[in-house]
Amino acid sequence: MAKKKIQSAFFCQSCGTQSPKWLGKCPQCNEWNTFVEEVLTKESDNKGGFKSEKINKPTLVSEIDYTNEKRMVTNDKEFNRVLGGGIVPGSLVLLGGDPGIGKSTLLLQFALSSKSKKILYVSGEESEKQIKMRAERINKNSEHCYILTETSTQNIFQQIEQLQP
Structure with a gap:
């Protein structure tokens, strides 16, 4: 059975450096008082591996149902061109x-x-x-x-x- 391990770490808001404890001065970017604590969670089984609820299986490209997605067109012609005609809703760029x-x-x-x-x-x-x-x-x-x-x-x-x- 999977156990949820909860752990916290500190991250520098200036450069993203991670530390197990709070530091006054970041050793990477030398900025002061930039570390904030964040809670990290990891779900693992007893063997130390990661557990996923759903196992994805490979699909042939020819079997994927494709509908022409309507893109969000921006006011910048070059930006649209780089993105293939605009931003696909739900995508991450x-x-x-x-x-x-x-x-x-x-x-x-x-x-x-x-x-x-x-x-x-x-x-x-x-x-x-x-x-x-x-x-x-x-x-x-x-x-x-x-x-x-x-x-x-x-x-x-x-x-x-x-x-x-």
Whole structure:
């Protein structure tokens, strides 16, 4: 029978470094007072392995029922092109690049451009005030964009369930 092990760890909000205990100064980025505690859960059996409720099996590509998904088209033609014509609802897009290149600004512009869709903008690096300052700098505001500053995926998914963006 599976047991649920509960463990906590501390994470630096500046760089993501993990520590088993709270540290005043991050050894990775040298920032002060940036560690926050998060609860980690791991479901394991007595053998130390992971347990899954559902076992997925491989499916032939030709047997997958495909319906043409309607994409959310953004106001940025190049962004749409990179995403194959827009964002597929329910999908997750990982945007990477060097610091300061404009990833957060690009995504915030998209999030704030929504006129009718409820958008949840999640940041694990910046505060709500920093995001609001960027929104004012790019001269955009929205009644449909919600901001969440969180690093715990468990808490993020909980907020997604509640908000239903």
